[in-house]
Amino acid sequence: MLFIKKEGKREPKGRAELRELITQISVLFISLRQVNRVILQEEDRVKSETENAKIPVDHTTLQLHNLMYEKNHYLKAIKACKDFKSKYPDIELVPEEEFFRDAPEELKGDPLLKEDPHKRMLHRLNFELFQRKELCKQREELEQRKKNLQETIANRKKFISSLPSHLKALKKASLPVQQQLGILHTKRTKQHQLAELLPAPLYILYSQLLAQKEAFEEPIDLEIVGSTKDAQSFARQQANKDTGASTGIEESKLDDDVPEEEDDSQRRRKRPKKVQIKENVDATGFYQVHPLSVSVHVYDDELTSGTKPSKLVTLKFEYLLKLHVVCVGVDGVQGGSENNFLINLFPDDTGIELPHQIAKLSSGVNFVYDEKRAQRPFKWVQHLAGIDFLPEAPPFLADNISGIDEAAKGASTLAGLNIYRQQHRVQTILERIRARKKSQLALK
Incomplete structure (x- = not known):
């Protein structure tokens, strides 16, 4: 069309060619639009498929992150447990023979204790706690008994401290009886x-x-x-x-x-x-x-x-x-x-x-x-x-x-x-x- 216009072909033949070209252009443009629409539809379809495929990927990724977080949490907890210094290694637990012999039935009655060392250790610790509670009760009883004994001793000391005065009064009161009976015990003691x-x-x-x-x-x-x-x-x-x-x-x-009243001169005169x-x-x-x-x-x-x-x-x-x-x-x-x-x-x-x-x-x-x-x-x-x-x-x-x-x-x-x-x-x-x-x- 540009060439025809430059040549200036204005004959009917040129015009027919232009119309034919315009028709072809329109057909091509329509085809282009059709192809473009197909591309866009395909793009929408691909996007839709992509979105549909992205959902399980995101879900899986989220699960992966959760699992990694839980993994890190467990690793930290394991490390903390490994690094934790418990008090029970310093506790002098009773030997296992004494534990199975003296422990209550509710602590040693489990048949799995001999096979599970962890569970056996827990039960031994519980038995140690049980013994210490009993000892605390005994300590409280002994403390109360000690307090009672101290009060009794204080009362007796108070009585003993006042006893000499009572004995002195008793001796003084018994003097007439001693004189009457001829038994002068107080005088003899003195x-x-x-x-x-x-x-x-x-x-x-x-x-x-x-x-x-x-x-x-x-x-x-x-x-x-x-x-x-x-x-x-x-x-x-x-x-x-x-x-x-x-x-x-x-x-x-x-x-x-x-004699100390003599002065030095008198002593010198009396030296011979x-x-x-x-x-x-x-x-x-x-x-x-x-x-x-x-x-x-x-x-x-x-x-x-x-x-x-x-x-x-x-x-x-x-x-x-x-x-x-x-x-x-x-x-x-x-x-x-x-x-x-x-x-x-x-x-x-x-x-x-x-x-x-x-x-x-x-x-x-x-x-x-x-x-x-x-x-x-x-x-x-x-x-x-x-x-x-x-x-x-x-x-x-x-x-x-x-x-x-x-x-x-x-x-x-x-x-x-x-x-x-x-x-x-x-x-x-x-x-x-x-x-x-x-x-x-x-x-x-």
Whole structure:
């Protein structure tokens, strides 16, 4: 058509060709439209088929994603379970034999336990839990019992703490009954407590006299007199001295009589007489006595029916700390004729001469026992107090030196001393004291 128009063919033949070409173009265009419509329909069909095929693919893809998610979840859970540190490996479970023997029937009755280790472990853990619950119940019961016992102990402690006051009131209330019945238990207990503070010689003397009284119903009464506080203080000082914790305590006590009011000039002026002053001071310190002493009330052993025994004399026994001797005298008498009946109670025993070498060496060569003191260190008192000693010279040597008269005197002395060296020393001494006192009273 373009070529025809360019050529300018306007004849009827050209026009016929154009019309024929237009018809062909229209037919071709219609065919093109038809083909296009078929293509579009085919495209719609393919799209529809594609959409229909996409639905199961999407569903399958979704299922795949879900499965992958679940797979990852399970893998994490498995890893967490593998990494989890349980407490049961640290639990000391009972052995399987004990589990099957002691566990309740509901825990061990499953027949599959022996084949399934996991299930067996669970049941063992349940059995452990069951045991621990039982132990918790027992613990609660024991705690309650402990609380009750503590309350009971507290009540008893409270009662015990108040018991001394009740006992003291009971003792005080029982004193009239004891006096009426003649059973002075309270006084005896106090005397026994004081006896523990006595020095060893006085304690031996007290125990022997008390044993003689209780064994043979000897008509005597014993009493420990003195300051209890001073005796306790002295006992503590002696204990400290024995352990080496305190030195010079006894010396300071014995030197209390040393004059301290002199100044230095007076001491310098009296320097030539220093030894004499020291001897005088020591002489006063030698008579320092223990804070406690023993008083013995001696009664007449000749009893008449219906009358109480009369008191003959009260003897007071003291212990001299420096000389380590026991002295005796009539209680309440400062000297004089009241003490004369004790002199030579046994032959050659006047009480003026120190009885053993220890006292003589401690006192010094120039020491002379004061005859004005009421208490004297008789030899028989030392034997009674357990202080035994050897004579200064053997008897045969004294006999050869003194001659025939002295030998006879020595034999008499030994015969007299043999009396109180026998087993019944206390009885022999008390008999002699009663005999001497009765003779003295008869002379008066």
